[in-house]
Amino acid sequence: QFGARKVYAIEPDEAIQVAREMAAANGFSDRVEFFQDVSTRVDLPEQADVIVSDLRGLLPLFGRHLPSITDARRRFLAPGGRLIPRRDTLWAAVVQAPDLYCRHVDPWDDNGYGLDMQAARRLAVNTYHGGPVTPGHLLVEPKCWATLDYTTVESPDVGAPVSWVMERAGTVHGLILWFDTTLADGVGFSNAPGAPELCYGIAFFPLSQPVRVVAGDTVTVVLRAKLLGGEYIWCWDTRVLDGGDSGRTKAQFEQSSFFEFPISAGRLQKWAADHVPKLNQEGEVDEFILSRIDSSTALGEIARRVLDRFPARFADWRDALGRVTKITDEYGL
Template sequence: MSDVRFYHQLLAGGRRIERFREAIERTVRPGDVVLDLGTGLGTFALFAARAGAARVWALDAEPVVHAARELARANGFGDVIRWVRGAAPEALPDETFDVILFEDYPIRLFDERVYRLMRAVLARLRPDGGRLLPGAARLVAAPVAGERLRRLLFPLEGAERGAFGLDWRCTRPYVANTPLATAVEPSEVAAEPVALGRVALHPLPACGDLGGGGETAASRSAALTGVALWFDLELDDDLLVSNAPDPGDEPWGPLVLPLDPPLPVEAGTALRLEVAYEPLADGAPGWLRWRVCAGGEERRGHEFAAYPAALADLYEQGGEGAAPERPKDPDP
């Protein structure tokens, strides 16, 4: 649960909030009905009201909406903004929206929860001229290297055989396929980033349109320890927010996909990077898989291999998009 101090920290950063303010003022028209999904302290809802929206629905599952309501009253927008504490899509009002504001994308841009959420929410966007903000995203990846990242990715590196008198090596494949959300320093990026692709966020992109691949070249000699994956959200033609390495005052970093063992490269070595999202039964993106090729060698990873589960666990988990019902055992 995020408290008010968390939102004050976001406001203190300034640049990201200012870019959203500019985009909202360009997007919202007088008389619009606006949905601010995941409103938090209500900052974007206030911007929309100030831009002339006739009605703003501000929805969040957390109790911070009570502080946001006070903030709206204090700024003269108490009659324009309607606050809803609840989770979407169940708590959505019975409205069609001219503008939907949503920025709470996971570090990988889409996971199954957010994909399904947006599929339901976008059904409420006015078909003739409705606008989603941000409206598009670019997925980007780059190889990374460095001892600091290596220690974060593999905390037991060098001690897997013998730590506490036990042999931990059989657990390494799980760690080697577990993505890590962490800050990445510019000095840890070992090649020019690869543009994996650009997707419009409305209509919702197909899982196959996410991810991609491309070529780059090592900028220095290094042992590549992972691939950093991030996105740039397009607010307008000249306005972006990003979770790229060293994004200044942005609060989130990229997702690092491990490479194990490290892939040694010399400066100038040609590299190919590939990242893909495995589709679930309902089309939502599921596991990530990745591959890096350089100098006749390659490293692969697959998020499924990070989970110590038997097939029976997947059948018993159930839920939307999960494995089909487990077949019954044959009669003896």
């Protein structure tokens, strides 16, 4: 409707079929070409003048958002082209939020039966949570933690300290993080506390323990986000100084979302660089299926061979066919 000669739409999910149907229903099938895949595996026939994307989760630092944008900018964007959004600015503030803290942590402190549930509590305080935050929760003025300029960003990792001198007394329960976006000059939106509710949210990073502060105390949080594989690991190291005096520490915590998942010692050993792995039965099944994908054998025949090779693993031919289609859907053409 706004004059685009051609639109290339990229989406890995089956929801792309809905977009195809809507394009056809509105007479745009000849101008919109669809690619069902992740963008980093797509090659376009030409570069684009505008790239519109939204791969965020609760925050812009989510999954492979930044690597995907960086790749698209390099390969898909024509010289002088525009990215929408252009940038995201992430803001941080410490909050007094007993309601949020109690919702996630209190069940492990006071379970009513006198049980020691500290193992679960450690998971809760090393996990960031989404939740409703109002301006009244803030103990300080927000500070900019990071700016993601999509026209130049290269690294998916972000880290920086933020520090405040308290101007009033209160109890610090954690740190919150949100973002403002710039879509184009003079156009954007925010999911800050008090702003209209959006599909995004505000991230709440709880402290290991609430800390009582008074005017003059200094709160410093070193917040880091590092992409490992396809997931971010968040670390937030907090130090509260009595009256800002570096010699008098009221509280100090080191927390990380690495600890939000219970991981056995055996599994950690399997991740070591010197570990020598071998395939389990599930790996052997997948390897067998992949070796039979030869551009000439039908799925039903592959399933029959899988059932013959692993009769104790599959209930029947249909069960084996389900596994074959799952593998070919991921790796086949």
